[in-house]
Amino acid sequence: MKTVGIIAEYNPFHNGHFYQLHELRSRTGADFVVAAMSGDFVQRGEPAIYDKYTRTRMALSAGVDLVLELPACFATGSAEGFAACGVALLDRLGVVDILGFGSESGDMEKLSQTASVLIREPEDYSSQLRTFLRQGMSFPKARAAALNACDPDALLASPNNILGVEYLKALGQRNSSIKPVTIRRAGQGYHETSPVSQDVFASASAIRSAIRDQNFPVVHGQVPGAVFALLEHLEPVFPDDLTPLLNARLLDLSHTGGKNSFSDYADMSPELASRLGRDILNFATFSGRIMQLKTRSYTYTRISRALLHLLLGITAEQASYYKNLDYVCYARILGFRRQAAPLLSRLKRTSSLPLVTKTANAPKILNRDALSLLQMDFHASHLYQSLIYAKSGRLMPNEYTRSVIVL
Numbered sequence: 001m002k003t004v005g006i007i008a009e010y011n012p013f014h015n016g017h018f019y020q021l022h023e024l025r026s027r028t029g030a031d032f033v034v035a036a037m038s039g040d041f042v043q044r045g046e047p048a049i050y051d052k053y054t055r056t057r058m059a060l061s062a063g064v065d066l067v068l069e070l071p072a073c074f075a076t077g078s079a080e081g082f083a084a085c086g087v088a089l090l091d092r093l094g095v096v097d098i099l100g101f102g103s104e105s106g107d108m109e110k111l112s113q114t115a116s117v118l119i120r121e122p123e124d125y126s127s128q129l130r131t132f133l134r135q136g137m138s139f140p141k142a143r144a145a146a147l148n149a150c151d152p153d154a155l156l157a158s159p160n161n162i163l164g165v166e167y168l169k170a171l172g173q174r175n176s177s178i179k180p181v182t183i184r185r186a187g188q189g190y191h192e193t194s195p196v197s198q199d200v201f202a203s204a205s206a207i208r209s210a211i212r213d214q215n216f217p218v219v220h221g222q223v224p225g226a227v228f229a230l231l232e233h234l235e236p237v238f239p240d241d242l243t244p245l246l247n248a249r250l251l252d253l254s255h256t257g258g259k260n261s262f263s264d265y266a267d268m269s270p271e272l273a274s275r276l277g278r279d280i281l282n283f284a285t286f287s288g289r290i291m292q293l294k295t296r297s298y299t300y301t302r303i304s305r306a307l308l309h310l311l312l313g314i315t316a317e318q319a320s321y322y323k324n325l326d327y328v329c330y331a332r333i334l335g336f337r338r339q340a341a342p343l344l345s346r347l348k349r350t351s352s353l354p355l356v357t358k359t360a361n362a363p364k365i366l367n368r369d370a371l372s373l374l375q376m377d378f379h380a381s382h383l384y385q386s387l388i389y390a391k392s393g394r395l396m397p398n399e400y401t402r403s404v405i406v407l
Helices: 015-028 054-062 081-094 108-120 124-132 138-149 159-173 204-213 216-222 223-232 239-256 257-262 271-279 286-293 300-312 316-324 337-350 361-363 367-392
Strands: 003-006 030-038 067-070 098-103 180-185 331-336
Touching: 003 015, 003 081, 003 138, 015 030, 015 098, 015 180, 030 081, 054 067, 067 337, 081 331, 098 159, 098 239, 098 361, 108 138, 108 159, 108 180, 124 138, 124 286, 159 239, 180 204, 180 216, 204 216, 216 331, 239 286, 239 300, 239 316, 239 367, 257 271, 271 286, 286 300, 300 367, 316 367, 331 337, 361 367
Parallel strands: 003 030, 003 098, 030 067, 098 180
Antiparallel strands: 067 331
């Protein structure tokens, strides 16, 4: 039995993801595909466009056999934390043989060389990194510049390359037996948002833009038919839908804890916290708040994550604590295909993590730390469900009553 693992957001699932699945199965001869997927909030510091259960159905309908949830604490973190958490989850299942991921380069040797530099942190790289940081560069730009100064062939200029390098780094740091396989990204670039013809894979960003504009002919041509049937009648969620919750949260924290408490939250530096405190009553949308704080030293995504962590109540101390516990304390199953029964049977024997299928049973099988991490996920999902209710009046089953999806 050969199993491929994928770390994904499927925000939403599209034809490029379907192509990746097909290529991975073809190249590896895999019997099963396991996806470690972000929940209701994603790595860019935003709400997912559709809830995690809808996106689980999308993935299962397109051929993924088992979907597990990445804890919100790291699903909304930096590329390093996101990748390390996903790799830790897949590694500790004991059933994953191959980690499949997309990259702009498709060159495993070069990606591995770049990952090796980040693992070893040689002095010439470290020195260059310090220099660029002193010049006021954001950390991602400074790291890419330092790598490029040491090795012009380093691959940290594109989003999927960056994640690919982080996956390889995480595998190397934990001495995992999982073997990496990369599929070269086809179609639009990661950040491109313009509509494209049906014979070109659109980026997830472009598809989300088409959904926002209600350009459903474009969407229909860019997602599998079963996926389109799921999203056609659902209300999508966008970052600025967080605006009322964020402004209320800022006012509440300012009233009860003082401005200094902002810096307690993950990705919220003292400088960002201070500037945010001065602008509390300068009300703006979620994206507007990001622009209020934007400087050369902080990327848009870094600020978005900081604001989201403040909203979700994820502190820097919690993120550090769970990182030291190897990122994951359980494997929460969101859904599976019936044909994956042999995989599930093996998983029950091999996983070093407790398997959460019925949330009502969680207090019986999880220790205090694991239960606390799971409750953070519950809180995040309940906030997301409140957004859906505010937009459409649709009431979703809460996290204590929701069943695993089986197709």
